Amino acid sequence: MAGELYALDFDGVICDSCGESSVSALKAAKVRWPDLFNGVDTTLEEWIIEQMHVLRPVVETGYENLLLVRLLLEIQIPSIRVSSVSGGLTIERVLDTWAELKPVIMKEWNEDRDSLIDLFGKVRDEWIENDLMGWIGANRLYPGVSEALKFSCSEIFIVTTKQKRFADVLLRELAGVTIPSDKIYGLGSGPKVEVLQKLQGRPEHQGLRLHFVEDRLATLKSVIKEPKLDGWNLYLGNWGYNTKKERQESEEIPRISLLDLSDFSQKLK
Known part of the structure; x- marks a missing residue:
């Protein structure tokens, strides 16, 4: 048989793992783009995490979470916008067009996949090293x-x-x-x-x-x-x-x- x-x-x-990946992405985004997070309060961070749960179906590889965090930040704070696509962008639009949006923002933000992957892994490694049970509990x-x-x-x-x-x-x-x-x-x-x-x-x-x-x-x-x-x-x-x-x-x-x-x-x- x-x-x-x-x-x-x-x-x-x-x-x-959406809870953990969203928090890790927020931590990593603060490392990658510290100036953008000046003045960002906990209320906005909580909103970002909530929207990350909605957007999770578009993520194929973990590093994309960092891009989504920054995109959400640009949507909420017009003064920091660099991307040509973030103005007037809605959550529904991101869900429907992420495959088209991703290469545009990667180019306009001058980001590369490998660097984001390395950073995302490093942030997770540090969280595990400093608070293993907290990291596990987020999954x-x-x-x-x-x-x-x-x-x-x-x-x-x-x-x-x-x-x-x-x-x-x-x-x-x-x-x-x-x-x-x-x-x-x-x-x-x-x-x-x-x-x-x-x-x-x-x-x-x-x-x-x-x-x-x-x-x-x-x-x-x-x-x-x-x-x-x-x-x-x-x-x-x-x-x-x-x-x-x-x-x-x-x-x-x-x-x-x-x-x-x-x-x-x-x-x-």
Whole structure:
């Protein structure tokens, strides 16, 4: 009888990390652009954090949180605006057009991806070093996921754009689960479509039923475009960082199954 292999996204599938990533992004933004935060009070910071929860579905890689924090600041404080797109910009507009907005603001702010990734990781490392329990407490596992991971009989792999060391800490500390290092593909492992190809190509995985659970519709659509990945069963987690519009769209795509959290946990068990 064939076994099961599950490739799981981390943020938005296993872990609700939006609280931690938003606070880390705010901390990092203050380091990156200290002058912009002169005079910014706690009320505005709290508003930024609230809006970051709304905007979380557009984030593919963590460093984008820093860009969103600064963009929100520009939206609220016209005097610091540098971006040509921030004037009159609404939260809804950011949700709808982030893929177009991101390269514009990166260029106009003279920012580069690698530097922002390094800073975001450094801020998180410092938070962990100085207040491990506080950092862990800013994250939460989705209900039932910890038990499902512990008692699963399937082959489990983590495929995430999160830096690997952070996913590992949260799995151990929050879920009480240790997943071998070679089963965690984090930031720097390459695009998820390439990781899935590697997994299906391993000799020991031949004959297994392949499942990929993701909360970003765009990622699943990129998998569908790759004919070599036709053997994967694809699932959009409806509890993760996606919008109602995306969930409705997924129901019109035959390859994608919209998955409930309770059904996900049962599948892993």
